[in-house]
């Protein structure tokens with residue numbers, strides 16, 4: 001099919017191209033990436049499905065407004081590098097977003113084809129273009145503007161911090177990123193598992209930023225190693241961007257939560273992803289031995305899916321998702337739920353944990369749960385689960401992972417009290433500029449919104465970068 | 480700086496340039512207990528008594544929490560005192576001056592609460608003496624009458640005797656076998672001091688969990704404010720994972736941000752003891768593999 005001469009009818013006849021993937025009973029035993037990516041042929045075929053709308057609805061669904069129609073056209077034309085470049089005008093981490101964006105709720109949800117057929121696989125195509133560029137070694141470094149002499153400190157190297165650093169360095173500012181952990185990338189490296197987002201990709205994106213001149217200081221905890229005030233007053237930074245994420249795990253607050261074998265999702269995933277305990281004893285950090293054990297993950301988000309699929313890969317006999325509402329209310333991405341089911345994850349819906357029980361040695365042996373049924377919709381529009389009387393039972397498990405969300409780490413708040421925070425301890429900002437209540441201090445990503453998405457964090461980083469630039473350069477013209 | 484990368488290729492897996500930390504000196508204080516001075520200028524400048532660092536020896540290493548025993552801001556170094564317990568601490572103790580370690584992060588944890596209490600007793604058991612030392616110094620600087628009790632199993636395991644003496648108004652050594660100083664446990668020495676009618680306003684106790692628990696029971700009837708430094712298993716040390724959670728006054732606390740020091744009379748020591756056993760079999764496996772590797776070398 002020649003892209004120039006394809007008829008509309010022919011276009012509509014092309015089915016959505018499936019993402020090639022490792023087969024479920026192979027991949028649930030390894031940590032390699034599940035999705036294998038489109039081949040150029042598959043990508044071109046999928047790209048031809050896009051009818052090139054005059055007023056593309058898809059773009060409105062993308063938080064950073066990628067020129068979706070244009071990049072897809074370039075793929076259809078076989079200009080894959082051109083497509084990658086086009087995407088990068090709006091999204092600095094396309095290989096990552098193409099993999100982890102909840103596309104079905106964003107760009108793809110609004111794609112015009114959704115009405116009649118299935119949407120164009122925008123995320124898969126975005127991933128393809130970015131992978132093609134990287135794997136063929138054709139990544140072009142953008143041009144960096146002449147130095148402005150301004151210094152900006154970015155705290156946190158998650159997607160918010162990285163995108164902020166990227167924009168600022170290109171505008172000619174000097175940028176230093178302070179990261180608490182020994183690895184860079186935030187949730188992208190410690191939370192999202194290798195089988196969904198290979199760490200090599202994150203590493204290479206960060207390598208790119210380094211080449212542009214961004215300075216990274218790992219093992220630097222803002223609030224402890226250095227405070228925001230010290231950065232501004234003693235270390236000569238002109239502005240500070242805070243992108244420290246939502247990194248304080250919530251627990252259920254039920255009895256038995258301190259038994260041996262009860263983990264937060266953050267701890268479990270950090271041990272496995274960041275500390276690579278799936279390679280124990282070659283890596284020194286151990287993790288609960290899941291082999292042949294029953295593991296239950298409490299929660300229904302992306303984090304819960306990642307945790308339960310990780311437990312399965314570590315050899316769990318039964319790996320359960322225990323969620324208090326029904327499957328339709330689960331916030332996790334559809335693709336993840338689907339993948340999890342294929343891999344043999346068991347979904348226990350409408351079930352609420354009441355208590356963890358253990359043996360003499362204080363090892364977890366089970367979770368006392370209560371069955372629920374759905375009642376009337378609540379404020380969030382989701383149907384509220386209500387307990388079924390006398391339905392208590394004990395689910396026999398050896399390990400529990402609590403995955404019910406994260407609050408804000410208190411370090412910045414404690415050490416920089418003049419930054420206004422909300423009741424939930426998130427940082428309060430002006431959403432147009434991401435400016436906080438403290439002069440020259442900006443914030444964005446999960447620390448502002450609470451746990452959200454990679455693309456929203458990136459968008460926030462970019463908004464802040466623009467505002468910081470305007471402010472710093474504005475001052476200069478007045479002088 | 481101007482970069483106009485023309486087709487700038489990304490090399491695969493180029494490591495992020497990292498600042499390695501050089502070991503300035505490393506000497507054994509007793510069998511298995513090593514004092515290591517490491518370059519870490521930012522931490523040396525900021526640290527306060529009671530705070531710790533997390534150290535990762537190399538790329539495959541685990542993150543190990545260790546108290547900052549001392550620091551020299553001018554020289555830009557910190558000192559840690561490490562007892563070889565399992566693989567990570569034993570490996571760290573093989574390091575010599577001139578070697579480097581991969582990562583140090585800190586200072587972590589809340590600094591010790593220091594004020595002029597009056598008479599303050601600082602008790603260290605084993606390597607706990609090293610952890611108690613900086614706080615003893617701070618208590619002295621705050622104007623307290625400082626009594627130190629430094630306990631060990633036997634004479635050759637006593638560490639920091641000279642340093643402790645230098646900051647103490649009264650300094651005692653106890654050994655379990657009576658080979659040096661007072662024959663008995665630190666708890667007995669403390670009880671003796673209390674019985675002698677001495678007014679004690681504050682006790683800091685750091686050492687093995689059973690020791691800290693026992694001290695808490697000694698001071699409880701007298702209502703003496705008593706702090707202990709807890710040593711749960713940690714991962715990040717920044718409050719992100721919750722693995723270090725301890726039960727204090729029936730509430731969950733994260734030892735790495737809310738502690739590591741807590742009111743001894745409110746700590747659930749049993750829960751801490753139990754939780755620290757989670758990786759016993761893995762720790763054994765690591766230690767054996769490491770011993771094997773050392774024998775081969």
Ligand SMILES: Cc1cc2nc3c(=O)[nH]c(=O)nc-3n(C[C@H](O)[C@H](O)[C@H](O)COP(=O)(O)OP(=O)(O)OC[C@H]3O[C@@H](n4cnc5c(N)ncnc54)[C@H](O)[C@@H]3O)c2cc1C
Pocket residue numbers: 100101102155156157158159160161178179180181184185186187188191192193220221222223243244245246247269302303304306333409411412444445446447451452453454455457
């Ligand atoms: C397991 C898991 C799976 C997820 N899956 C998806 C998904 O599929 N799709 C999606 O869109 N989103 C997903 N999310 C959410 C997404 O990852 C986050 O919304 C996003 O990473 C937020 O970016 P951020 O830059 O605000 O913060 P983070 O990514 O959290 O990065 C913050 C960084 O700041 C560092 N830091 C914290 N405190 C300090 C300090 N005091 N000093 C210095 N550094 C500090 C942290 O170590 C961290 O590296 C997932 C989240 C988790 C936990």
Ligand SMILES: Cc1cc2nc3c(=O)[nH]c(=O)nc-3n(C[C@H](O)[C@H](O)[C@H](O)COP(=O)(O)OP(=O)(O)OC[C@H]3O[C@@H](n4cnc5c(N)ncnc54)[C@H](O)[C@@H]3O)c2cc1C
Pocket residue numbers: 531542543544545546547559560561562563564565566567568569606609610709710711712713714739755756762763766
């Ligand atoms: C805040 C704090 C300060 C500390 N300060 C010192 C110090 O100054 N000097 C010193 O010698 N030791 C100190 N420790 C204890 C030291 O961290 C552990 O001995 C060390 O982690 C053991 O690791 P390993 O691999 O050598 O031994 P392993 O074989 O892994 O374990 C031996 C013992 O150490 C405990 N342990 C294992 N991993 C950890 C971990 N990541 N964090 C905490 N405990 C663990 C286990 O419960 C086990 O009983 C401190 C611990 C904490 C929490």
Ligand code: SF4
Pocket residue numbers: 061062063064065066068091097098101102103106107108122123126455
């Ligand atoms: S960044 Fe996310 S929302 Fe935007 S086009 Fe890509 S996949 Fe869609």
Ligand code: SF4
Pocket residue numbers: 049050051052053056057058059068069072110111112113120122
């Ligand atoms: S809405 Fe769908 S069909 Fe229209 S331009 Fe966007 S991707 Fe193409």
Ligand code: FES
Pocket residue numbers: 712713714715716717718719720721722723724733734735736
């Ligand atoms: S060590 Fe992770 S929260 Fe304390």
